[in-house]
Amino acid sequence: MPEGQEKxxxxxxxxxxxxxxxxxxxxxxxxxxxxxxxxxxLAKMFVVHVPYVFMAAWKMVYPFIxxxxxxxxxxxxxxxxxxxxxxxxxxxxxxxxxxxxxVHPTRPIVFVENKHLTSTLLKDIDESQLPDIYGGKLKLVxxxxx
Numbered sequence: 001m002p003e004g005q006e007k008x009x010x011x012x013x014x015x016x017x018x019x020x021x022x023x024x025x026x027x028x029x030x031x032x033x034x035x036x037x038x039x040x041x042l043a044k045m046f047v048v049h050v051p052y053v054f055m056a057a058w059k060m061v062y063p064f065i066x067x068x069x070x071x072x073x074x075x076x077x078x079x080x081x082x083x084x085x086x087x088x089x090x091x092x093x094x095x096x097x098x099x100x101x102x103v104h105p106t107r108p109i110v111f112v113e114n115k116h117l118t119s120t121l122l123k124d125i126d127e128s129q130l131p132d133i134y135g136g137k138l139k140l141v142x143x144x145x146x
Contacts, residue, residue, distance in 0.1 A: 007043035009124060011134065015049035022057060028064055035069055044108040044124055048117055048134070075111045 034042070062070075112120045118135030130136025 007041055009043050010045040011121070011131075012045055012047045013049050014047060014051065014054055017051055017054050019053060019057075024057070024060060027061055031061070031065065031069075035066055042108050044110060046121055046124075047109065047111045048121075049114065050111055069109075073109045073111070075113075 065073075110120070121130055121134050122136070125136065127136050129138055131138045131140050133140065
């Protein structure tokens with residue numbers, strides 16, 4: 001990071017994520033590293049293109065997240081693709097209490113519904129720095145083509 005910059009914004013695109021490419025122990029280890037060694041460095045992480053199966057896995061990981069970190073998670077939710085998980089029979093309501101609604105300024109981990117993707121990202125990321133696949137103007141170049 002440039003000198004004087006203490007925090008960063010990240011987009012975690014988990015489209016195509018499934019049980020075949022998941023490792024709960026790996027997720028818990030990564031979570032531990034971020035919580036224990038890099039606290040307060042993440043300004044905001046937008047989790048986008050969240051598949052249904054990921055939200056079910058979230059239920060397994062959620063109990064292992066420390067309380068301080070749990071308070072940093074929010075869901076941009078208005079009855080769209082998260083609705084069956086939050087209000088349905090999946091048993092996840094306790095994981096989402098007080099987390100839904102607009103982006104909360106003190107909750108840097110934000111799960112974003114697809115229909116709110118571009119508008120939500122543009123609130124925190126300049127259009128010139130947001131990749132075009134998310135509605136910005138930054139052209140991405142695959143590593144193999146660079």
